[in-house]
Amino acid sequence: MLPPGSGLGVYTVQCPKVIRLLRKGCTNRPFYHIVVAHTRAHQSRPVIEQVGSFDPLPNQYNEKLVAFNFERIRFWIGNGADVSTPVKQLLGLAGFYPVHPTSYIRAWRAREKLEKEKAAAEAAIAESQATDIDKSENVS
Amino acid sequence: MFQLIKSFSALKLSSNTIAKYCTYNLSYNPALLPVKKTHRKPRWVPVAKSKVFRIPKKPKLPEDEANEIRRLFNNYKNNVRSIRKYLYKKHCTIFEISSDPQEILKEFKEDLVKCHEINDKWNAEVKINREARLQKELDEELVLAEKKIEEQMLREEEMYAFTEELVRKQKEASISFITPENIDAIIDKALAEETDYNFAIYPNGEKIIGKKTRPTQETEKVVGAQ
Known part of the structure; x- marks a missing residue:
């Protein structure tokens, strides 16, 4: 019951x-x-x-x-x-x-994490592009 | 708890079964509730040997973040406190009950008047029903009484007829009765007409008069001699 x-x-x-x-x-x-x-x-x-x-x-x-x-x-x-x-x-x-403050804290930490990941991804892309350019220069 | 389980043991139920089925018994009994289960190790179990000297790392926050968190919590606490106070003033049951005796008496009297009204209303309803019921019962009793009277009359008539019949029969029979007036004549008659009863009878009604009796007629004597 x-x-x-x-x-x-x-x-x-x-x-x-x-x-x-x-x-x-x-x-x-x-x-x-x-x-x-x-x-x-x-x-x-x-x-x-x-x-x-x-x-x-x-x-x-x-x-x-x-x-x-x-x-x-x-x-x-x-x-x-x-x-x-x-x-x-x-x-x-x-x-x-x-x-509640914990809601704010969780939100800004998640945002920071997201931004970091995004920045890391962008950096990785930039690096890969740079290496590509270097390679192409070397080849030419 | 022990006594209750003992009382259930007559039904051959385990304590677990009782706990299972008596969880939400409407006749709530705290002794029949389920076992309190823990999802951690019991309190009396000591810290594991590998964890005895472990010192947990304290999280180090940047100063501005810590200040911000502190500020948020302070604001939050203040806001919540004010909300709670507002709700307390608005909803707390302590304020609903007055401690003024005059007011309590007044409320009591008002309540009493209301109760009386309800009671009078109920009484009126019940009175109507009661009167109808009593009237019905009276009618039934009257019908029953009339029936009984009729039965009584019938019985009396029967009794009267029976007695009349009895009297008539007795009157008829009384013609041959011996009375002081005719007793002498009857005695004389009895003496004159002597009757001898010393005889036997065949099944066909034939009289057999014995030898020692006084013979009155010759035929009878002859028959009895054989």
């Missing part, structure tokens, strides 16, 4: 809550539920509530799908629930939170 979205976790007033990813899916096929759970509760414990889902593998249109129940997320954050970093990143990309 699948658990209902409202979750079966026992809500305890004193325990700190967190909005985090909960890995579902199976081997080699990750799928995440975005859930509200007790901070110290184990992954296998029932959650208090499911507030969204996230599919990290790109689909046929090269999209990573994510769903949020913003109403409930607002409610839970308003009632003191913490948000884990991966969920913060997702919320930043969704426009709910400011964009």
Whole structure:
């Protein structure tokens, strides 16, 4: 039997809550539920509530799908629930939170890498062209 | 946990099976949840011998990049803090509940009035149903009572007829009764007409009068002598 979205976790007033990813899916096929759970509760414990889902593998249109129940997320954050970093990143990309610094860092590092590769490729092409010219001069 | 598993052992189920099927039992019982599995080695297992003296390299960032990251994180933290405070003020349930006793009493009274309204409504509905039911029951009882009265009348009539018949028969029979008026005459008659019952009878009704009895007629005497 699948658990209902409202979750079966026992809500305890004193325990700190967190909005985090909960890995579902199976081997080699990750799928995440975005859930509200007790901070110290184990992954296998029932959650208090499911507030969204996230599919990290790109689909046929090269999209990573994510769903949020913003109403409930607002409610839970308003009632003191913490948000884990991966969920913060997702919320930043969704426009709910400011964009997370790690997203920026990853982006500029990827850009740098890309630029380096591009420069290297260009240099290689230039070098090969230079060698070609040298060869042709030698031949003539 | 131990006691619960013990109680299940009567069904010959292993603890794993119970954990498997009781994961999302609606009557949620924390003792019947699945085992907490780790994807790392347990805490009590020590660091591997080859890794004991390994010192992980700290990433060295250029100063401007580190400053930029610090600035981004500070901004982010400030923004998130302000968002959280806003949401806290807007959605926190602590602010929804008033601690003013007068207000609580007022809410309670309003709630009570609402409850009374609902209760009155229900009572009215139930009253209609109840009255209909009672009327129906009364009608049924009346019909039953009439039926019973009819049966009683019939029985009484039968009884009266039976007694009448009895009385008539007794009256008919009473003609031959001995009464103080005719007792002397009957005694005289009995004495005059002496009857002798000392005889036997054949199946065909023939009387056999014995030797020792007083013979009254010759024929009878002859028959009995053989």
